[in-house]
Amino acid sequence: MRVELKNITKRFGPVIANKGVNLTIEPGEVLGLLGENGAGKSTLMNVLCGLYDPTEGEIFIDDKPVVFDGPGDAIRAGIGMVHQHFMLVPVFSVAENVVLGVEPTGALDHLDLATARAEVERLSEDYGLAVDPDAIIETLPVGVQQRVEIIKVLFRSADVLILDEPTAVLTPQEVDEFFQIVRSLCEAGKAIVFITHKLNEILEISDRISVIRRGEIVGSGDPKELTRPELAEMMVGHPVDFDVARAPYAPREVILDVADLTVLRDHGAVAIDNLSLKVRSGEIVGIAGVQGNGQSALIEALAGLRRVASGRVTFDGTDITHISPRARHRMGIAHVPEDRQRAGLIGNFTVAENMVLDTYYGPPFAKGASIDWGRVHADAARVAEEYDVRTPSVFAAAAHLSGGNQQKLVVARELSRDTRFVIAGQPTRGLDVGSIAFIHAQLMAARDEGDGLLIVSSELDEIMAVSDRILVMFKGRIVAEYAPHIAPLDKGEIGLVMAGAAA
Amino acid sequence: MNAMDKATQWRLLGRTQVEDLVIVPLFAFVAALFLGALVMAATGVDLAVIGQSYVALVKGSVGSLNAVSETLTAAAPLVLAGLGLALGFRAGLFNIGAEGQVVMGGLAAVVAGVALGDFPAIVALPGALLAGALTGAFYAGIAGWLRAVTGAHEVISTIMLNLISYRLLDYLLRTPLIQKEGRADPISKSVPDAAELPRLLTFIDANLRVHAGIFLTLAMVAVAYWLLFRSKLGFEFRAAGENAVAARFAGMNASLTIILAMAIAGALAGLAGANQTLGVLDRATPGFSAGIGFDAIAVALMGRSHPVGVLLAGLLFGALEAGGRQMQVDAGVSIDLIAIIQSLIIVFIAAPLLVKALFPWGFRREGSG
Numbered sequence: 054m055r056v057e058l059k060n061i062t063k064r065f066g067p068v069i070a071n072k073g074v075n076l077t078i079e080p081g082e083v084l085g086l087l088g089e090n091g092a093g094k095s096t097l098m099n100v101l102c103g104l105y106d107p108t109e110g111e112i113f114i115d116d117k118p119v120v121f122d123g124p125g126d127a128i129r130a131g132i133g134m135v136h137q138h139f140m141l142v143p144v145f146s147v148a149e150n151v152v153l154g155v156e157p158t159g160a161l162d163h164l165d166l167a168t169a170r171a172e173v174e175r176l177s178e179d180y181g182l183a184v185d186p187d188a189i190i191e192t193l194p195v196g197v198q199q200r201v202e203i204i205k206v207l208f209r210s211a212d213v214l215i216l217d218e219p220t221a222v223l224t225p226q227e228v229d230e231f232f233q234i235v236r237s238l239c240e241a242g243k244a245i246v247f248i249t250h251k252l253n254e255i256l257e258i259s260d261r262i263s264v265i266r267r268g269e270i271v272g273s274g275d276p277k278e279l280t281r282p283e284l285a286e287m288m289v290g291h292p293v294d295f296d297v298a299r300a301p302y303a304p305r306e307v308i309l310d311v312a313d314l315t316v317l318r319d320h321g322a323v324a325i326d327n328l329s330l331k332v333r334s335g336e337i338v339g340i341a342g343v344q345g346n347g348q349s350a351l352i353e354a355l356a357g358l359r360r361v362a363s364g365r366v367t368f369d370g371t372d373i374t375h376i377s378p379r380a381r382h383r384m385g386i387a388h389v390p391e392d393r394q395r396a397g398l399i400g401n402f403t404v405a406e407n408m409v410l411d412t413y414y415g416p417p418f419a420k421g422a423s424i425d426w427g428r429v430h431a432d433a434a435r436v437a438e439e440y441d442v443r444t445p446s447v448f449a450a451a452a453h454l455s456g457g458n459q460q461k462l463v464v465a466r467e468l469s470r471d472t473r474f475v476i477a478g479q480p481t482r483g484l485d486v487g488s489i490a491f492i493h494a495q496l497m498a499a500r501d502e503g504d505g506l507l508i509v510s511s512e513l514d515e516i517m518a519v520s521d522r523i524l525v526m527f528k529g530r531i532v533a534e535y536a537p538h539i540a541p542l543d544k545g546e547i548g549l550v551m552a553g554a555a556a
Numbered sequence: 557m558n559a560m561d562k563a564t565q566w567r568l569l570g571r572t573q574v575e576d577l578v579i580v581p582l583f584a585f586v587a588a589l590f591l592g593a594l595v596m597a598a599t600g601v602d603l604a605v606i607g608q609s610y611v612a613l614v615k616g617s618v619g620s621l622n623a624v625s626e627t628l629t630a631a632a633p634l635v636l637a638g639l640g641l642a643l644g645f646r647a648g649l650f651n652i653g654a655e656g657q658v659v660m661g662g663l664a665a666v667v668a669g670v671a672l673g674d675f676p677a678i679v680a681l682p683g684a685l686l687a688g689a690l691t692g693a694f695y696a697g698i699a700g701w702l703r704a705v706t707g708a709h710e711v712i713s714t715i716m717l718n719l720i721s722y723r724l725l726d727y728l729l730r731t732p733l734i735q736k737e738g739r740a741d742p743i744s745k746s747v748p749d750a751a752e753l754p755r756l757l758t759f760i761d762a763n764l765r766v767h768a769g770i771f772l773t774l775a776m777v778a779v780a781y782w783l784l785f786r787s788k789l790g791f792e793f794r795a796a797g798e799n800a801v802a803a804r805f806a807g808m809n810a811s812l813t814i815i816l817a818m819a820i821a822g823a824l825a826g827l828a829g830a831n832q833t834l835g836v837l838d839r840a841t842p843g844f845s846a847g848i849g850f851d852a853i854a855v856a857l858m859g860r861s862h863p864v865g866v867l868l869a870g871l872l873f874g875a876l877e878a879g880g881r882q883m884q885v886d887a888g889v890s891i892d893l894i895a896i897i898q899s900l901i902i903v904f905i906a907a908p909l910l911v912k913a914l915f916p917w918g919f920r921r922e923g924s925g
Contacts, residue, residue: 356805358804358805377807377809378804378805378806378807379807379808379809381807382807388805390805395799395801395802396801396802396805397802397805398799398802399795399798399799399802399803400798400799401798402794402795402798406791410795410802410803410806411806411807413788413791414788419788422787422788422789423782423786423787423788424786424787424788424791426786
């Protein structure tokens with residue numbers, strides 16, 4: 054099945070999300086769609102899978118024009134989408150999830166699960182998906198859950214599969230397995246649209262690449278002829294410097310000493326299990342690991358937001374195990390939260406208000422019980438400039454900034470004051486390459502000025518790019534340590550350890 | 557997104573706020589008046605009488621000096637209690653307890669006023685007002701404390717505290733310290749002159765009831781504005797209300813914020829009660845709160861939890877109340893209709909999409925899709 058988008062334009066009121074997009078999707082081919090967040094990738098695909106009507110332009114399937122009135126039509130036409138966030142019922146089995154919404158029924162509306170199970174088994178076999186139809190979703194690893202989503206789409210006889218940022222949740226090994234699956238789907242004649250902002254992956258898996266920027270296709274090409282810098286430049290519109298400049302590794306005294314730390318989750322399960330680590334001034338320690346292995350609890354415990362069940366946290370010789378978040382701030386501990394929308398920013402507050410969210414209470418911003426807003430606005434404007442936070446003014450609501458600028462705002466707030474230790478969770482999640490490079494440079498500058506940094510990220514590439522030492526976390530413990538200044542890093546090996554090989 | 561798109565976006569945002577703060581309440585009021593007319597028509601009221609009643613509404617609220625005086629008198633406690641509720645809303649607390657705080661604050665003001673009756677007004681009046689504010693703060697603080705320490709939701713606890721306050725008032729009004737000498741029914745001693753909020757226009761007409769409470773009210777609007785938008789505490793309130801997680805991550809103390817926001821809300825509601833007992837009634841009687849604490853919820857919502865908005869909404873509701881009495885007199889329409897109109901305003905304000913559907917003019921067209 055060949056799908057063609059001709060001259061697609063999509064407007065939301067005055068905002069143009071897609072402008073004159075032409076795209077051809079061929080059977081047996083992987084089309085890589087590369088673009089920054091907010092470039093219009095998702096809008097375009099939502100047009101293709103029937104969620105949005107295009108304002109202008111047409112969709113052709115095998116040279117016949119089609120109009121989709123809702124996602125049902127697109128699915129019937131053979132176009133299926135695997136969303137970034139899975140839409141599965143955790144307590145249902147694989148087969149039950151697969152048939153949800155299109156249940157085969159027998160007499161008296163009896164649910165015919167046997168047929169469904171057989172079909173799931175067949176699909177699983179045909180495409181090498183290795184999924185047990187009777188497994189309960191919540192017991193499955195994320196990578197397998199993703200395959201269940203793919204089976205769902207195949208079960209609805211899709212010939213075109215749209216995969217929206219499919220690798221965001223996977224470990225490096227799972228990515229490799231996933232690519233195998235994508236290739237076997239292609240060999241079976243399916244057409245794949247692979248949406249991503251990761252350059253390495255798109256170069257590895259695609260047969261053709263189209264780059265989208267500000268809603269328009271700005272370039273297309275053959276991955277064999279394109280290089281990373283070329284693609285990055287097309288994606289952001291200007292050349293990008295990938296190398297993080299750094300001074301030689303020269304760690305000083307231990308600034309943070311975590312000894313035998315045990316932390317519980319909200320419902321009492323162990324999140325951090327007797328963990329010990331040290332961070333020195335002037336070094337970046339990266340915590341690698343698949344999400345959900347206790348990294349969030351570690352960050353929260355170190356920031357004073359989660360109670361420590363046992364163990365000790367020492368900062369520069371002072372026991373800080375049980376002191377408040379504000380006391381830690383005052384000691385020079387900065388915290389870039391994992392989730393900027395939920396915990397890092399207040400969307401309806403202005404850029405200036407967000408800039409002083411944790412410094413408003415003292416000099417120079419507070420005078421007695423009042424806040425000196427003139428001072429706040431002047432300072433916020435200066436810091437926003439310095440940290441390249443692109444905003445119409447400091448009076449704009451933070452919610453209206455792009456993700457990259459929101460994150461730069463959080464980083465600016467945390468790093469612009471006197472810091473000695475920085476905790477950063479997923480500091481560049483979901484950001485474009487330009488913002489990533491900028492934030493990495495800021496973190497590196499803090500290190501070179503003598504701060505200790507603890508960076509947690511589920512992106513192994515990021516951890517490998519910035520860290521002086523890498524600790525791998527698995528089930529609440531540190532299971533391995535790597536240091537590039539001692540031995541070169543082996544991404545495959547670290548990936549295996551992340552998946553539990555050393556535990 | 558390029559610079560021009562950004563500029564467009566910002567202008568539209570400003571437009572959205574205007575719609576939210578001015579156009580929606582305005583149309584909500586118009587729609588409520590219209591539906592109110594339909595309700596009257598449905599109950600068999602003549603078209604002429606309906607017209608007459610709305611004329612009376614205007615006449616009774618702003619048509620004469622006395623009407624304005626009545627409007628201001630009715631508006632003052634609504635604004636005071638509404639300010640408190642607005643502060644709570646901003647901090648993410650849905651405080652239903654203003655009524656109970658009005659009761660406790662009003663009663664405490666009478667008790668303090670009686671006790672301070674021999675002092676000059678410069679001591680007695682502030683003392684009585686302070687007693688009202690502190691008692692309201694304490695009473696609301698109970699709910700805040702329960703929320704902060706035990707997680708008990710403030711909606712439930714403040715509703716219960718309202719019920720307790722009514723019965724507590726009935727009981728206390730019969731205790732010897734408070735009950736008027738020689739009376740068997742529950743009624744408090746009269747507030748001595750020194751502790752009264754003086755009437756302002758008795759030199760023109762002895763019946764003009766507007767009293768110094770309106771200055772107190774205006775001062776409190778300014779204080780609430782400063783507190784909310786200029787002070788550290790208000791910053792914490794707003795942060796907690798907008799995103800409690802981010803506030804906690806920024807090192808703000810969530811429990812303290814909740815307790816203080818409730819206490820300040822209670823202080824303002826307590827002042828509303830004191831305003832009634834010291835300025836209008838000169839005593840406390842069962843049910844003297846007359847639902848001010850509930851009407852104030854509507855005032856705070858209509859005022860979009862902004863001190864100036866609350867002032868304007870309070871004046872409107874005060875005008876409706878004063879005008880409603882005139883409606884009853886002139887056109888014989890039940891004062892309950894005013895309650896219906898007030899309720900309809902709130903329904904419409906709570907459903908901005910409905911207002912936009914009814915009055916498409918004046919709103920920016922939604923983007924398609």
